């Protein structure tokens with residue numbers, strides 16, 4: 001994969017930063033030369049919005065109050081002693097409720113999809129082929145209940161057996177390393193089921209590698225995805241954050257927060273997972289009880305010494321929504337646990353992406369300043385962008401462009417909604433888009449102020465300033 005694994009711990013040592021430096025530098029060079037083309041696209045989008053300006057202003061008035069209420073709702077604070085993740089049937093969860101109570105509030109949820117595969121239209125062929133069976137007596141090395149895939153992954157096996165897949169090894173110190181030797185899917189499927197649980201097929205960019213496979217589609221709750229939009233529209237899909245995972249019994253994803261403050265959704269297709277999550281400090285009111293913490297730590301050996309944890313099981317057909325910056329660790333409970341996992345960013349959490357990059361920048365600046373103010377002053381913008389990108393997967397330029405692209409796309413969506421959609425849907429969706437813009441413009445303003453000296457394109461800065469001042473002067477967004 002070209003980006004960093006989305007499961008790296010957030011703060012990484014300078015050693016690993018340097019080892020990524022060269023590769024990142026190459027990627028960034030290519031990005032800078034693409035910048036003009038990208039700005040062209042963004043400018044064009046902006047002109048399209050302006051062409052509809054009067055209309056957007058006239059049509060949107062009814063929903064703006066509601067949008068404002070959503071985005072200004074106080075952040076959800078939790079009492080961790082009593083925190084339990086909610087299980088909600090997907091048919092009872094509206095898109096609007098998901099935005100309000102999960103994405104804007106930054107609260108996890110466990111969504112149960114229909115068990116009848118025919119009803120579950122989002123799960124295509126990838127989900128329909130699996131049958132888990134109890135391991136026959138005597139075959140398992142221990143007496144624990146255990147299930148494995150009877151058909152050993154028929155759809156993947158029939159079409160993708162010779163694909164090289166990323167198999168990661170969990171080191172005793174909790175670091176995850178990709179195996180040096182190439183492993184094909186066939187080899188993975190035919191592996192000894194009782195082998196070392198330290199191996200885990202994960203972060204397989206399945207859609208990127210097989211764009212026409214059409215094995216599943218993203219459920220509607222998670223489709224407002226600026227991260228994907230950015231890589232698709234502006235970067236010719238040089239990277240993505242859409243993965244397939246296939247782990248054996250007791251394989252683990254160590255404690256981490258997801259890449260760049262993103263949300264993640266993880267849908268189990270076969271098998272069960274045991275999750276341990278930690279409530280971020282700023283969302284906590286009290287500390288929780290010690291016994292609960294000890295239990296969580298037993299289940300998750302790489303847990304950091306922190307008390308605000310809770311655990312839950314995810315069965316097949318269930319989707320976990322992981323909010324931004326909620327640390328988590330996952331243990332697979334069956335011999336075959338197959339899941340799909342995407343990371344995504346939109347107006348509800350783009351502020352986290354900014355905050356993660358800003359934190360890295362601040363720490364780099366203070367490290368450089370230790371060598372003297374002239375050293376910090378002498379560091380060029382490109383160098384800093386490479387370092388920030390090596391630490392958190394995107395440079396400051398890229399985060400700024402992602403935020404601008406998200407805002408412009410949402411504005412265009414609002415315009416389109418006015419033309420094409422029935423009244424009720426139009427109303428709900430424009431509230432969501434508007435609320436998303438209201439949040440994101442604060443982040444865009446922070447990007448061009450805090451990242452100012454590191455933004456390599458003045459044209460980008462100018463366009464951001466124009467869009468921001470338009471939003472500021474528009475009654476709709478204030």
Ligand SMILES: O=C(O)CCC(=O)C(=O)O
Nearest residue numbers: 253264265266322330341
């Ligand atoms: O399923 C796993 O092993 C890890 C999933 C995860 O970290 C995520 O969904 O963010």
Ligand SMILES: [Fe+2]
Nearest residue numbers: 007257258264
């Ligand atoms: Fe994760």
